[in-house]
Amino acid sequence: MKIGHVEIGGNKVVTMAGPCSVESPEQIEQCAEIAAKGGAQVLRGGAFKPRSSPYSFQGLGEEGLKLMRAAADRNGLLMVSEVMDSTQIPLLCEYSDILQLGARNMQNFNLLRAVGQVRKPVLLKRGIAATIEELLLAAEYVMSGGNYEVILCERGIRTFETYTRNTMDIAAIPVVKKLSHLPIIGDPSHGTGRRDMVLPMARAAVAAGADGLIVEVHPDPDHAMSDGAQTITPEQFYEMMHKVRAVANAVGRIA
Numbered sequence: 475m476k477i478g479h480v481e482i483g484g485n486k487v488v489t490m491a492g493p494c495s496v497e498s499p500e501q502i503e504q505c506a507e508i509a510a511k512g513g514a515q516v517l518r519g520g521a522f523k524p525r526s527s528p529y530s531f532q533g534l535g536e537e538g539l540k541l542m543r544a545a546a547d548r549n550g551l552l553m554v555s556e557v558m559d560s561t562q563i564p565l566l567c568e569y570s571d572i573l574q575l576g577a578r579n580m581q582n583f584n585l586l587r588a589v590g591q592v593r594k595p596v597l598l599k600r601g602i603a604a605t606i607e608e609l610l611l612a613a614e615y616v617m618s619g620g621n622y623e624v625i626l627c628e629r630g631i632r633t634f635e636t637y638t639r640n641t642m643d644i645a646a647i648p649v650v651k652k653l654s655h656l657p658i659i660g661d662p663s664h665g666t667g668r669r670d671m672v673l674p675m676a677r678a679a680v681a682a683g684a685d686g687l688i689v690e691v692h693p694d695p696d697h698a699m700s701d702g703a704q705t706i707t708p709e710q711f712y713e714m715m716h717k718v719r720a721v722a723n724a725v726g727r728i729a
């Protein structure tokens with residue numbers, strides 16, 4: 475699938491990188507510069523955030539989308555941002571190249587149908603307790619409305635393991651490849667919840683056949699307004715990109 479000048483699901487492993495949340499003009503500009511410098515094609519960042527607590531930072535809303543669009547354009551990147559409910563779809567379509575449907579909304583069937591009605595690529599993240607079959611059926615909801623541009627994302631599922639925030643189901647990648655024609659990317663940030671596990675799981679995802687990665691990176695992750703513990707530093711991001719390239723080459727891809 476071609477989105478602007480970026481092909482997803484081809485030979486090249488695509489990287490989406492950026493902060494968990496858009497926080498300020500300076501922060502999103504820095505993140506876009508870091509993403510571009512590392513070789514990413516897409517800037518990620520949330521303006522509407524699904525937070526576990528209603529007292530946590532909820533995102534900058536439309537202002538965040540505006541800032542992110544400008545930062546992405548200045549750095550030659552596409553952008554992906556989350557849509558939390560159907561009333562936000564027009565706004566997200568105006569600013570974003572890809573609509574992200576988060577893990578918590580993977581089985582929000584009305585929202586799935588609603589994004590099926592627009593003509594914007596959708597990044598559909600696997601639900602926290604969703605089977606692979608449920609993920610594929612969620613994609614069917616979107617496609618049954620006529621929107622066939624769906625990218626799947628393995629972002630970890632909840633298991634009895636507590637060392638990592640989620641258990642990244644690497645096997646889901648080849649399973650999806652076997653059962654579906656849709657591209658699938660890996661999210662080692664949410665998949666592990668730990669900065670020190672992002673590099674190895676990014677490598678693992680690409681080795682297993684992922685068509686891309688989505689990673690959280692921030693100039694000062696310890697002071698990020700959300701998901702700092704799993705957000706890598708710019709240096710870690712450059713190192714990851716370099717090392718993932720070697721794995722991509724080893725499995726016959728480019729990154």
Ligand code: PEP
Nearest residue numbers: 494576577578599629664
């Ligand atoms: C995110 O990408 O920041 C996010 C909230 O992801 P998920 O829906 O996978 O938790």
Ligand code: MN
Nearest residue numbers: 494690700701
């Ligand atoms: Mn996040």
